[in-house]
Amino acid sequence: MSNALARLPMLMLLAAYAAGCVLHVDRVPGWCTTVAAAAVLWHWLAFRGRVALPNKVLRVGIAMLLMSAVLVSFRTIGGLAAGSALLVVMGAAKLLETRTPRDGVVLATVSLVLVLAAALDRQGLALLPLYFATGWLALAGIAALGNVRAAHSARRAFLQSGRTALYAIPLAALCFVLVPRLPGALWAMPGAGRSETGLSDEMSPGSISELSISDDIAFRVRFDGPPPPPAQRYWRGPVLHDFDGYTWRRGQRFVPLVDQELVSPPLLYHVMLEPHGSRYLFVLDTFEKLDGIAYNQFFDGEVQSWRRITGPTSYDAISHLEARNTGELSATGRRLDTKLPEGRNPRSAALARNMRSESDSNADYVRRVMQYFQDGGFEYTLTPPLLDYDSVDDLLFNTRLGFCGHFASAFAALMRAAGVPARVVTGYQGGIRNPIDGRYTVRQSDAHAWVEVWLEGQGWTRFDPTGVVSPERLQRGASDASAAALANAGTLLGEASWLRGLRDAWEAAGGWWQEQIVDFNRAKQVDLLKLMGLERIGDVGMVLLLAAGGALWALLLLALLSRRAPRVRRDALTRVWERFLAVLRRRGVEVMDHDGPVAIRQRAQRQLPEAAGDIDLFAADYMRLRFGGGDPDDMQGLAKLKARLAEISRATRSRRRRQTATADRE
Amino acid sequence: MMRIFRSGKPRQPVLRGWALRRQGQDALPLTLKARRVYILPTPAGWTFALLIGVIFIAGMNYGNGLALLFAFWLAAFACVAMVQTQRGLAGTALAMASSQPVFAGETATWRFDIRGRTALGDLRLDLDRDPPSPSTATDSPVTTEGSLQLRQPVPRRGRIRLPVMRISSSAPFGLFRTWTWVNLDASVLVYPKPAGDLHVPEAPGHDTGSTRIEHGMDELAWLRDFREGDSPRQIAWKAYARGAPLLVREYRGAAARRREFDFDALTGLDTEQRLSQLTRWIVDAAARGESWVLRLPGSEPLEGIGNEHRDDCLARLALYGSKEPGR
Numbered sequence: 001m002s003n004a005l006a007r008l009p010m011l012m013l014l015a016a017y018a019a020g021c022v023l024h025v026d027r028v029p030g031w032c033t034t035v036a037a038a039a040v041l042w043h044w045l046a047f048r049g050r051v052a053l054p055n056k057v058l059r060v061g062i063a064m065l066l067m068s069a070v071l072v073s074f075r076t077i078g079g080l081a082a083g084s085a086l087l088v089v090m091g092a093a094k095l096l097e098t099r100t101p102r103d104g105v106v107l108a109t110v111s112l113v114l115v116l117a118a119a120l121d122r123q124g125l126a127l128l129p130l131y132f133a134t135g136w137l138a139l140a141g142i143a144a145l146g147n148v149r150a151a152h153s154a155r156r157a158f159l160q161s162g163r164t165a166l167y168a169i170p171l172a173a174l175c176f177v178l179v180p181r182l183p184g185a186l187w188a189m190p191g192a193g194r195s196e197t198g199l200s201d202e203m204s205p206g207s208i209s210e211l212s213i214s215d216d217i218a219f220r221v222r223f224d225g226p227p228p229p230p231a232q233r234y235w236r237g238p239v240l241h242d243f244d245g246y247t248w249r250r251g252q253r254f255v256p257l258v259d260q261e262l263v264s265p266p267l268l269y270h271v272m273l274e275p276h277g278s279r280y281l282f283v284l285d286t287f288e289k290l291d292g293i294a295y296n297q298f299f300d301g302e303v304q305s306w307r308r309i310t311g312p313t314s315y316d317a318i319s320h321l322e323a324r325n326t327g328e329l330s331a332t333g334r335r336l337d338t339k340l341p342e343g344r345n346p347r348s349a350a351l352a353r354n355m356r357s358e359s360d361s362n363a364d365y366v367r368r369v370m371q372y373f374q375d376g377g378f379e380y381t382l383t384p385p386l387l388d389y390d391s392v393d394d395l396l397f398n399t400r401l402g403f404c405g406h407f408a409s410a411f412a413a414l415m416r417a418a419g420v421p422a423r424v425v426t427g428y429q430g431g432i433r434n435p436i437d438g439r440y441t442v443r444q445s446d447a448h449a450w451v452e453v454w455l456e457g458q459g460w461t462r463f464d465p466t467g468v469v470s471p472e473r474l475q476r477g478a479s480d481a482s483a484a485a486l487a488n489a490g491t492l493l494g495e496a497s498w499l500r501g502l503r504d505a506w507e508a509a510g511g512w513w514q515e516q517i518v519d520f521n522r523a524k525q526v527d528l529l530k531l532m533g534l535e536r537i538g539d540v541g542m543v544l545l546l547a548a549g550g551a552l553w554a555l556l557l558l559a560l561l562s563r564r565a566p567r568v569r570r571d572a573l574t575r576v577w578e579r580f581l582a583v584l585r586r587r588g589v590e591v592m593d594h595d596g597p598v599a600i601r602q603r604a605q606r607q608l609p610e611a612a613g614d615i616d617l618f619a620a621d622y623m624r625l626r627f628g629g630g631d632p633d634d635m636q637g638l639a640k641l642k643a644r645l646a647e648i649s650r651a652t653r654s655r656r657r658r659q660t661a662t663a664d665r666e
Numbered sequence: 667m668m669r670i671f672r673s674g675k676p677r678q679p680v681l682r683g684w685a686l687r688r689q690g691q692d693a694l695p696l697t698l699k700a701r702r703v704y705i706l707p708t709p710a711g712w713t714f715a716l717l718i719g720v721i722f723i724a725g726m727n728y729g730n731g732l733a734l735l736f737a738f739w740l741a742a743f744a745c746v747a748m749v750q751t752q753r754g755l756a757g758t759a760l761a762m763a764s765s766q767p768v769f770a771g772e773t774a775t776w777r778f779d780i781r782g783r784t785a786l787g788d789l790r791l792d793l794d795r796d797p798p799s800p801s802t803a804t805d806s807p808v809t810t811e812g813s814l815q816l817r818q819p820v821p822r823r824g825r826i827r828l829p830v831m832r833i834s835s836s837a838p839f840g841l842f843r844t845w846t847w848v849n850l851d852a853s854v855l856v857y858p859k860p861a862g863d864l865h866v867p868e869a870p871g872h873d874t875g876s877t878r879i880e881h882g883m884d885e886l887a888w889l890r891d892f893r894e895g896d897s898p899r900q901i902a903w904k905a906y907a908r909g910a911p912l913l914v915r916e917y918r919g920a921a922a923r924r925r926e927f928d929f930d931a932l933t934g935l936d937t938e939q940r941l942s943q944l945t946r947w948i949v950d951a952a953a954r955g956e957s958w959v960l961r962l963p964g965s966e967p968l969e970g971i972g973n974e975h976r977d978d979c980l981a982r983l984a985l986y987g988s989k990e991p992g993r
Contacts, residue, residue, distance in 0.1 A: 105710040105714075105840070142710075142840065145840055146836060147785065148787035149788075164747055168742030171746075175742070517735065598911070602909060
């Protein structure tokens, strides 16, 4: 190893570091990426001799400055985001002093840790090729630093590292399956503190003029047993109680629980939740309990995780599709869910009082209101007009256009105006079965809002006014139910079935990846071992099995590596000489292994007089390059030799034909 | 017995002693068996191990399968790299080890003919001492067959043994360094250091009777057969291209005179100083093309002319006082 970093390894390591930074480009502050880009540029220019690298004092200064900048902007260096930013800028600082192979190794290590940090944060299947490419680049850089052949050929560097990585797969897989996992975390994962699209704590249907149809997956579900029918798949999320005439909010949470009786048999299912940044967990009505996650359950059936959902999360849930309240609604609960702001939405309040007075009971009243939504000329749309300050009045008497949030809001307001306790439940409705893996996919576009009304004797009962306005919404999902969306369907989702199939396959693969690889935990490890008939093996047994498997792998590896005899690699000059000998043999000149260049030349000149001059010069040039103390990698000399050889070959071509002809005659 | 040149202490003395006792004396041609090839991580390898450790702990703690898979893969990668590094050295064949005679105080250049799996540029020979004296490839560094040169400083005259040397390699990834010690029975003849400024003694009597025709200082005097170690610049390439064997040009200078160099005549000097003075005279006489006779106590006088005669005399001076007879 020379003391200066050669061109190719340096280029590779620059590329690996740059790729590592690209993985973090949307998660670290912009200035970090700018610093990294500047450092790469500076280093490159310095390598080309255009500028000088900073001296030690300046370098230490820059490193301190960058470190304090990270500290100031994050107020910590713990946590994933701050750690990533620190890595990016420290890598940049390292670049400014990367001159030796040792520095190169450090840079490769930084690149690999950048991949790790990215992998800790995002584990999507789509990102895997990026992680893989960056890792490979870093390992190829290590190869280019580590041996002379790779130092001169990027292809060889990639091949060498790729082959080694390939041989490593079996052992890595073995370790993955057999290394005992911790039942819990060693220390708490710092919150990433970012909020992603999902359901929010409040709902102001009047303020939205266009609901974007996000096709992102909200969660995927596996049912243990027959799945409930689509119209029963109401996934509860935040429950909203507090209405100010325009916006629904969650409101106060200290309300006694109402007793309930679970009627139908338990329904078991497994939810794989995509990160959404808040704590909500989604469950089917009526929820009994969760497994595999720490959670709180609220009086209104809302379920929240103890921690923010910043990474893919999964849990087992048990629900009962049929249940009823056996207790009485408390006074606090009744007050909370019948409260309406004074003097707001006067026309709808009047309508409600009117309809209630015509009804026999609360149940009858609810029926009438549902009828009203069905016959009132309401239309479902994802692009409703903006609503007035008194949003319920505006919807019911002016626009009559809206989506689930509009109708749920208006329905609940009508209930409360007549003194019937009602609350708005937000969540998701539906879910489509993926034919590839049988999981049900629930998307952001399945977000929904409905109403629960307290009916004496029955308890909380679900009503979905959207369902009567647009029955297709419940059958086929929001995107299909909307006329506007239907018009765009060709471009948006693609009616083409092969496209849908492709998407199903991709999502199933992503689900498998998430479930089986990223979330491979102790429980799944135990399950897998059980599947192999090794349920009683225990941790020690696993380690022993791992040792045995590792030994077997090592034997196979040794056999594989020994199978190939050491191949003698010759330099370019020798290869040209051997080509010369091959030409001579083809032209009928006898060449023995022990013949020296002088003897061969004499014989060739005698037998191939037409090329005698070229042969003489070729041999003289070869001997000068080989023995004359010249540079064996002298490219010009080599090119001359090759040209001379081509000349010899051309001048004696007729001889080959004649010989072939002779052979034919014989 | 001549003492082996020592400067600095061998590294890893305990392991080295154990290994050398275990494998004994080596003889050429030598194939390095796997059982004598040792391997340890390099500093870069330790850095890599630390990296794997960090990734493993992070993956374990966060229950992140992807990070764990990454850690296991890198660890397995390091394992394969270790095997590859070791296989790169095991099986390497050492065919020849030789060095031209040198003068004391100079540096002997050993040439080793090597053939193996690892490119010459990745193999390193050194004397396993501080300061290190790394080898250089004389052939193209990417070939796996060719010769490596190793320089060994030799301060004293005599037949100097090649010390225990170390062959090592960290190819292909630089994460591990594999090495073995080789204890070859090879030696280099070290002439006394030419020194002293006494007047060159003239032999009494007649001229040498050389029959060669002499011209000016730079005139070509004759061509002789190529010998190992001759400078490529001296080779008569034109003659070679015409079909002659490899020949070396020799030059002759002033008229040959006969000199007499007598060890016993050098009174007032100690043995080593006398040998140095004799060496100086012989070297100068040979360069001037003179003939001379060398008289050493306890041996026949050597008389002659030319480089061969010079080498004979120098060898005798180198080995003066040792049990081994001169050439």
